[in-house]
Amino acid sequence: MKQLKKREVFTVSESSPKVRVATTSLAGCFGCHMSFLDMDERIVGLLEHVEFSRSPINDIKHCEPCDIGLIEGALCNADNVHVLKEFRDNCKIIIAVGACAINGGVPAMRNHFTLKECLEEAFLDEIGVDNPHIPNDVEIPLLLNKVHPIHEVVKVDYYLPGCPPPADAFVKILTDLLEGREPSLPKEMLHYD
Amino acid sequence: MTPYSSEHLLHVLHAHQQRFHYISDQAICEIATRLHLPRAQVEAVTEFYAFFHRSPRGRFDILFSNCTSCGNLTLMQQLCDRLNVCMDQTSSDGLISISQTSCIGMCDHGASALINGLTVTSLSEQIIEEMGNLIESETPVSAWPTSWFQIGNNIRKEGLLLTEALEPGAALKAIAGRSSDEILNEITASGLKGRGGAGFSTGLKWKLCRDAASDSRYVVCNADEGEPGTFKDRILLNSHADTLFEGMTVCGKVIGASQGYLYLRGEYRYMLDALLTTLQNRREAGLLGNNVLGSGFDFDIAVVVGAGAYICGEESALIESIEEKPGIPRIRPPFPVTSGLWGKPTVVNNVETLVAAAGIVLHGHHWFETSGTWQSKGSKLLSVSGDCARAGIYEYPFGVTVAQILEDAGAEDVQAVQIGGPAGRLIGAESFTNHIAFEDIATGGSFMIFDTSRDLLAVIGNFTHFFDHESCGFCTPCRVGTTLLKNGLDKVCSGHGTAHDIDELQRTAALVSRRSHCGLGMTAPNPIRDGLKVFPQLFEARLLHQEMEPEFNLDASLEEARSLTNRDDAEAHL
Incomplete structure (x- = not known):
């Protein structure tokens, strides 16, 4: 597993009093976001220093220029790619959060099959399928042949492993960045057995 | 047996x-x-x-x-x-x-x-x-x-070992009546170091094996010459097999072994019959078998033939292979000298080392140590190939310069030389004044020449693919790392790499060489690391000048979904 790597240390910009953070879940289960909220009352202290741009927490639809982007989930469709690129274009620091973003995780289990096999199983062959056809509405984003971790498409600055990463790990990595330190997670936060 | x-x-x-x-x-x-x-x-x-x-x-x-x-x-x-x-x-x-x-x-x-x-x-x-x-x-x-x-020897330059045509039994007769300690002192005094590449003192290896407590011991000759560009053992097995077996027998006598094994790479199977005939002749001449030369010492040699696995050149993997198992390197220590074949103390020596040892006990250590440098005694057989007029075997005293070898081989417009095979070092013209010696450029014998007409990145790519293919898959840093290095380098070679990819290559290379279980993984990143160090401009010239390029073609990745849904609208492309 890739660990936190040395990049330029984040510093708070002078123009904005608060550090701006955006978050999103691509092909993920929102479990990482739930774990983020598990920091409980500590989020009050955090909000004294940060404000949220695009995030499922506030339902803002597009990412504004930000300091930190937290990305949960892998890339499974064209929309995921657009969202990820929007984040990369707007965030100074991108953090890959959780097993799916880092190495594909559960969504990547479909990589053992062809896309055709997956769609036929779900929409044609499964018992109880009504009106069997593979959905082709233009509103529906097309699926990628294979599920990919996000670092294969954009540059990722830091990796926060775990399924999900514990709330303490979110607090630690954000605190380190807010205080201008190179993030570093102690071994206890990287141990899952 | x-x-x-x-x-x-x-x-x-x-x-x-x-x-x-x-x-x-x-x-x-x-x-x-x-x-x-x-x-x-x-x-x-x-x-x-x-x-x-x-x-x-x-x-x-x-x-x-x-x-x-x-x-x-x-x-x-x-x-x-x-x-x-x-x-x-x-x-x-x-x-x-x-x-x-x-x-x-x-x-x-x-x-x-x-x-x-x-x-x-x-x-x-x-x-x-x-x-x-x-x-x-x-x-x-x-x-x-x-x-x-037809396979010739192509010997271009003879030195200590190759001019020597040892009479079968000559070395054994020379040590008759001498104690194990005396023979060992002769070997140690000669300064002979292992010729496979690692350069461990042969005398010390034999001594450690002899002194390890056990009821039986083994001598193993490593003839799994798999390093690309190496073919010197092929020549020795072809024309100096008697001397080699003599060296193994001497080693057996010193350490107290009664059985030796020659592990021959599968690619050299064509030599098997001749080797078995040589063994049979030696047996009939009383140089092998029970009571060798009437000395009361029993020793015999068996041949095991590999089946296409580079990793079996690693001594503990080779031992596993003789034990009828997959050639996965063991955790060391314990080293084979204390726990080798079937857990018994075992000496594993390269073909060239054992041939040299036979010569040393026959002629005395002065014969050997007067050649070479202070820290690298004797001579080295080099397998010279690639872009030169005269490829073949060159035996030089240690200390010869790269430039001298290039001149003798008739190489012109040389861009780079890979010394010691893909696991060795890639050097450019600024290093041609360096010497072949353990203290300067050590080598197992491979010497591949690339002239200025070669695409050196393709050569480095070839080596990187080689390691990816030959990784035994036992440890994750090597199994996954060699594939990441291959994919990363292919991306750069195909013109899709960015500065970020070079950073990633460097980082992965450091991790693979530091964390791998055995020498294969530790040396697998060498071609990329040397390439980046000596020829950075070649990599630079291929880079895309942007921060990051995806590792796969995004639009092509939607192709299957497009055909399944019959869509070709703007949203169906990336």
């Missing part, structure tokens, strides 16, 4: 593969029952070695070397086109299968291949055309022109 046991698992599988062209599930069960081995072990060994197959190969099974010196994949494609088959796919009538294999040690003979395990060299378009005809008419390989199978 028979000199070539037909019951050894590797030999049984080889015979089966030759006869039936693959190892079926049923065959695995039968072989396991017959040899009293676990079924899982037979299956694991079958899967591990490249020359055994679980699905049928052709009656003509052809493996083209993909080495930068003895490979020519254009010729392979020519034969594929001629016979209308694809690489790695056995033709539907079971006639032919064509694949690639790692260097087969014929770098001084031009493009080469293995046909049903036999070596053909000096391939040309014309020979490929004739070969196509012979295969189509199903002419057995035994009836093919014998000239195709």
